[in-house]
Amino acid sequence: MKVFKADEKGKALCHRDGAVTTTFAYRDVPFRDGRGIAPKILVGVCDTCGDAIVIPAQSTPAISAARQRAEHSVEVNVPAFYLEVLDAAATRVLTGATTDFRKPLLVYYMDRYSRGAEKTSELTALHKAMSKHVLGVKTPNRRLSMKFTDAAHIRFEQIVSETKLSKTNLIKSLVAKIDEDIVKPEKPKHFDELVTIANVLYA
């Protein structure tokens, strides 16, 4: 295995300039989807345009670690009923809604609670009321898996800490809120905002 060092020269095909020489240097390299950066990784920099164009094999563990930090997985097992409520809410907002809209809906409400637009103190009661409603209903459990950015994950953890709810129960509480706000009312709350979000996401 060839191990590269800073200032070492190399050759590569640049996406702008074709065949070029490169110089290895430490750079902060962002992820293409804008979710996080891989900080100070050794890359080959195009001597013509200055872009980072080569990532040597030795830099991939640092990239992998940076990506894991940027992606927080939240996985919960909940009765299928909760996901059906989320999907029902999605159909009220979006024509041709898919299960992809579950996460935006939950994140929308996480955001409202974390910035104080809703009172977190109501979440425990909402959870209890809906649990009672589901109690005794035969429904299989389903896994809900979401990836959060650092910022979204901080908001999620903030609400967990304020409410002392488990992650699963917090998700259930948010679904109960969505049920109250979007599924049950004749006219869903925050309708215009949610339609805009849906239209932007699915443009």
Place this chain on the structure above:
Amino acid sequence: MNFQDIKRKVIADLLASNYSIEARQDVDEKNLLAVGKISPGELAQILKQCRGQEHSSSPHHKDKNVDMHIIITKSWYVKFHFYSGSTFISVHKENKGKVLK
């Protein structure tokens, strides 16, 4: 180089960690080799089993003297070229002919 030679070379470079990832100012997080979601050893195993009909090549858009190789096998989309003594490679998942990028 015929297909067997190409396959032998890319596998040898993967196993020797003599490979690099092409970047465009940023890291493509869907390049599974770049973010460590597949190891070079696992990829080498997948490529060992691929067949000639799963391989195609065309001139690199920035240098016609360099062949860009594509192997699509078992839902893996592997793209690579040999340059300056190393293999430049990307690995994506492929679904029904659509590369998940």
